[in-house]
Amino acid sequence: MRGLRDAARRLWFFSSSRATSMWVIGAWLGLWLVWLLPFHFAGMSEDTLTAIGEKTLAFRAVYAAVLATTLACTLRRVRRDLKRGRGWIEPATTSGVPVDRAVSIDQITESLQAEGFELRREGASVTAVRNRWSALGGSVFHLSLLVIALGLYAHSAASWSYPLRVTEGQTVGEALAQVGPAQQAPSAVRSLQDLSLVSLAPQYFRDVLLFSRLDATVERAGRRSTFSLSSPLWLDPVTILRVQDFGLAPRFQVIVDGKILQDSVVSMRLFPPGTQDSATLESRGLVVDAVAFPDHGVVAGRDVSLSYNISNPRLLASVRQDSAVPQKYLARALLAPGESVQAGPVSVRFVGFERFGSFQVTRSWGMPILLIGGMLLVGGLAWRVLWPRIDLVVWEDDGLHFESRVDLRSRAEALRYASRWFASPAQKDEDRA
C-alpha cells in the first residue's frame, strides 16, 4: 500500500513537472515538423492529413500526454498561485534602492494609493501590491487548453453539416423532396421546410470571376433575412445556415406530341461559363450535355460569355441517348430562353437559367465550449501578461529604501519600473544618461 502511494506520488510529480511538460510540447512540435508538415508540401489530400494528424496512434498519444501534463501541472501550480496571491512581498534588509527624494513615507503611501495599490503599513515600512492575482491568468490560460480539447471532442462527436441545394423561389421543403424523403434530414433541417430562397444575388468585380458580394435573401413566416458567406444566418446558438456555393441551373421542358412531360430545373453545374455538365431527362433515356453562356457573345467566331451576369442567356444543348457507348448527338443547338431543340419526337425546350445556392445547415455542440475556451485562452494570457503583479516595499533604514518585484520581468527592470514613483528627477536623469 505504501509502495503504491509512493509510486502514485512519483507519477504525480513526474507528470506535473516542468521538464515533462516541456518534453511533451517538444514531442508535439517535433512530430508535426517531421511527420506532418512535409506531407503538406507533398500535396497529400486533406483526408490523408486528417488521418495522420488525428487518427494515428503516435499523434493521439502525444495529444493525450499534452493534456495530461497540462492538467497536472496547472493543478499543482494553482495552489501555489492562490497562496502567493494572498501574500505580500517581504521587506529586504540588506538590499534595496535608496529613495533619493526628500519625501516621507506618508507621501509615498498616498501616491501609491492614488495609483491603485493595495497597501499595508507595518511600523516604518509600507508594502504595496497591484494585480495580486495576476498569476492565476497563467492557470486560466492552461486550463483553457483542456476546455478547448473538450470542445473539439464535443464537436467531433456531436456536430453535423447537412447540404441543401435550393433554387431561387424554392422552399427548403421542396428542395428536400427532390433528393429524397424529408424524414432523412435532421430535425433542425426539417424545421426549415417553410423557409424559401427569395434571391441569391452575386456581384462580381468588373467582368472577372471575383465575387464581391453573394447575398442570400430568405423568407419565413413573412419575415425576410439576408445573409452571406462570411455572415451566416444563425438559426440557434449552435446552428447556422451557410451559403457555400452558387450556380446556374437550366430549366427544361420536355415536350412530346404537344404534351409537357417534364418542366423542371435540372441539377447541373454550369458555372463558371464554359463548364460542361450532363443531366438525364425523364423521357426516353435522353441525356442533355449543356454549356451555359449567361451573357452570350461571339468573339473571333467563338461563342463566349462576355460576363458572369445573366444578361443575354444562351445554352448550348446537345441531346443524345443515354448509353455507355459514345455516339453522335441526336440534336444540338444554341438556345435562347424559350427555344427548343428537336431530338426525334422529343422536343427539349430551354426555359431559362435559374440561380441556385448550395447551402449547409451546420450544427456543433462543441462550438459554445470552444468559444468559451478561446476566450479563456486569450483572456488568461492577457491577464497574466498585460497586468502583471507589481510588488513594492518601502522601509526606513537610515533613509528610505525601496524594493520592487514585477512578474515576468527581471529585478533590474522591476526597479526601473518602480523608479517612476521613487526616483528624484536627478536620479532619472542619471538613469537616462
Add this chain to the structure above:
Amino acid sequence: MIVASSIIHAAYFVTVALVLGASIAALLRSESLRWGGRIAWLAVAVGAVGLTVRTLASGHLPIFGTFENTYTSSWVLLTVACVAAWKDERLTGAWRYAAPWSFVLQCYGLRFRSEPVPLTISEQSLIVDVHVVFAWLAFAGLIGASTIAVRTLSRRRPFGLDAEEADDIQSRLVLMGFCALSAMLVTGAFYLWILFGSFWRWEVVETLSLLAWLGYGLVVHVRLFYGWSGWKLAAATVAVLPLLILAFWIWSVFPATYHYFDIPLIRPY
C-alpha cells in the same frame, strides 16, 4: 484614387529605402541616428497616408493579397519600432532594426499584382479584420524579438543595452507576440467554423501557425522555468523564426491553402 494610391506607395517605398540607408549610415556615423529617426517617422506618416488611400481605393483594409500584406506588415514593423523608441528611450534607434525587414518586405511585395480589387466574399468580415490585426501585431513583436536575438548571437549589444535588459525586452516581445498569435489562432478558428463548419483544417498555413505557436510557447517556458538568457534564449528565439516567416508568407507562393489571396482574375473568356 487608384493612381494616388500608386504614387503614395512609390513614395512610401522610397522613404523606406531612405530609412534603410540611414540605418546603414548609422553604422558609420552615430550622428545619422537623429535624422535617420526623423526619416523613419516620415516613412510611418507616408505609409499611413498610403494605406488610408489604398483602403479608400479598394474599399477595404489593405489585407488582401501579397502586395497589400507586405505593404501593411512593413508599415506595422516600422511603426511599432518608432513607437517603441518614443515610449522607451532605451530603444532609441529601433527603426534601424525594423528598416531591413520593411525594405525586404516591400521589395517582395512588388513582385505581385498591385491593382486594388474588392475583398472576396470569404474575407468580408469583421472577424477577419480582427484576425489580421492580431496577426500583424504578433509578426511585429516576434520579429522584434528575433532581431534582438540575432544581435545577441552575433555578440553585439542591441541598443547598447546590457545583457539582462536585452533578455528582458526580448522575452517581453516574445510574450506579447505569443499573446497576439494566440488571439490570431482563436479568431481564425472561429471564422473557419463560420466558413466551413470546422474549427481546424489540415492546411499548411494553419499547421505552420500552430507550430510557431508551440515553438514560441517553448521559448516562454524555458525563459520562465529555467531562466534561459543570453545566447541560449537568443538561439531558442531564432530557432522558431523560420516557422514564423513560413506561417506568414508561405501562402504567397503556395496556392494550396485557404489563405491564398492572390486570386487570379479570371475573365469569362
